[in-house]
Amino acid sequence: QPLDQLASLLSGYDRFKSDFEQFVTNERGERGESSTGHFAIARPDRFVWITETPFPQEIISDGEYIWIYDPDLEQATRKPADENTDSAPALILNGRIHELDRRYEVALLQQQGDMVVFELLPKQSGEAMFSRVRLLFKDSVLSELLLDDTLGQRSMIQLSNQELNPELADELFSFDPPDDIDVILDASF
């Protein structure tokens, strides 16, 4: 059953680290700027997503709060963590299979040698932020995410230098803002 196969691929590790390159194309297929960076996940709910190019941005969550730090905007915003933890990518990267199963129909698209491709389609349209998600695994390690959002934009994220269960220092998931920037503690969702 595809869900079980996906579940086994997404479980078996608590921490995950990877570099990424992200390409975005709009509904007319025009390619926007690609961005590069790296991310790290410590299940169940800590993650850090650092974009380096074309502009720096840090998204850091200790599970309780999410910090969004924009050096260019000289601004850091803190929001309650539970606002964005139910997006498909967060559920996937955190391996929350039960939640994924509740929201998405999982199908096995392709299986060839060491490569497996799954397709996730939302069970109720309109509510999900993504109209389609595809996941590509190579040698049982997540290598590519393809995300089609409801307005026709496609985001393709290619992973490299992935590491399962790397050592991750706790400080990685905490953020203390530099003193010369605007810090906004945002209680609302």
Next chain:
Amino acid sequence: CSSTPRLPPPDTDEQQFIYRMQNWSMDGRISITQTDRTDTARVSWDQQQADYRIDLTAGPFNQTVAIMTGRPGRVEIQVAGEDDRYVARSPEALMQALLGWNLPVSHAVWWIRGIPDPTRPHQVVTNETSFRFQQQGWDVDILRYQEVTPGNRLPSRLRMVHNGLTVNLVIGRWDLNL
């Protein structure tokens, strides 16, 4: 490569350069701060003569938040998670209803290029470090410039304030289709 701001306001040659801009696009980062809430997004603005398309994306996966396409007298906004498209004569009311904030696109198309809308009155607010002016109830402060062609600069950082709303815009890339 943002150059230090020359003393404002842009001189007439620079204004001519901006008036002659017909087809251009910009990529930047925007933060929208209101009394109880702040959102940041990536913004790309594509202008072809009077037609514009503004894409707002956000989050680590660059999800589209909204797409606004329009020209004077008509705007269409699509919002993430909703299939239907909203149409109105001007963007402000529709943006406020759909996004919770608004920007007067027909004036901001000039502001983000560093000058007041030439078809409306404005007051310059004199200070040394930036070019600041008030127009249509907005306080616009051009904080940093970048040179786009020899002798011509466009903003790389500006702030637009209206009542309790502060919009900070950092512009990474200008594409002038010269």
